Amino acid sequence: MSYEAAALFEPLSVGIASAQKAGITAGSRVLIAGAGPVGIVTTQVAKAFGATEVIVSDIDAARRDVALKFGATTVVDPRESDVRSLAVDAFIDASGATAAVIDGIHAVRPAGTIVLVGMGADEIPLPVPIIQNRELVLTGVFRYANTWPIAAALVAAGRVDLDSMVTARFSLEQSQEALVADRIPGSIKAVVIVAEGD
Numbered sequence: 001m002s003y004e005a006a007a008l009f010e011p012l013s014v015g016i017a018s019a020q021k022a023g024i025t026a027g028s029r030v031l032i033a034g035a036g037p038v039g040i041v042t043t044q045v046a047k048a049f050g051a052t053e054v055i056v057s058d059i060d061a062a063r064r065d066v067a068l069k070f071g072a073t074t075v076v077d078p079r080e081s082d083v084r085s086l087a088v089d090a091f092i093d094a095s096g097a098t099a100a101v102i103d104g105i106h107a108v109r110p111a112g113t114i115v116l117v118g119m120g121a122d123e124i125p126l127p128v129p130i131i132q133n134r135e136l137v138l139t140g141v142f143r144y145a146n147t148w149p150i151a152a153a154l155v156a157a158g159r160v161d162l163d164s165m166v167t168a169r170f171s172l173e174q175s176q177e178a179l180v181a182d183r184i185p186g187s188i189k190a191v192v193i194v195a196e197g198d
Helices: 003-007 009-022 037-048 061-069 098-107 128-133 148-156 172-179
Strands: 029-033 053-057 074-076 088-093 108-116 137-140 166-171 189-193
Touching: 003 009, 009 037, 009 088, 009 108, 009 148, 029 037, 029 098, 037 053, 037 061, 037 148, 053 098, 061 074, 088 098, 098 108, 098 128, 166 172, 172 189
Parallel strands: 029 053, 029 088, 053 074, 088 108, 108 137, 166 189
Antiparallel strands: none
16 A cells, blocks of 8 residues: 555544444444545445445535545535434534534434544533433544554455545645645645655
8 A cells, every 4th residue: 555545544543433433334324424534534434334325414515525436425515404304323423513413413313323523612512302312322532442454454455545535745844734735625635745864
């Protein structure tokens, strides 16, 4: 695999840990909020784990288009679609947006799972009756373990495409520009290439 793909094992590990915690398996119906780098890699992992339906929600049309290229079966603009009516097995929030978290919780069927990955507000109001009445499992992902062998296997088998996620390359001298590259329309992930001798 390329060095660039190897450099993205960390976000891929977040996606793997999220999919594992969400219990994604063959036939799962999954909602992912946020089509940034973590949302895109989680979309790929969900498909690799056997999800037959991966719905990605994002307010940005360009990011929704990217999600379709990386395996989303459906994309929705949460401002125009009734996300709460989706009845999914699992919801993974990769946005950190309060509205996305609340809508996603409402979208989970009874006994389903919610995984919070995106970092947003320190505190948000939760629809406790929905969580209790549907007996939902709500957890988060901040750390992970034992994901790298899975990551290597998924990339080697072509089940996850990390190379195509690299949309910008910068030299070490351009590191500052690399840190804000996510503001470039169509950007997914930027990498800094260090020349030999640096």
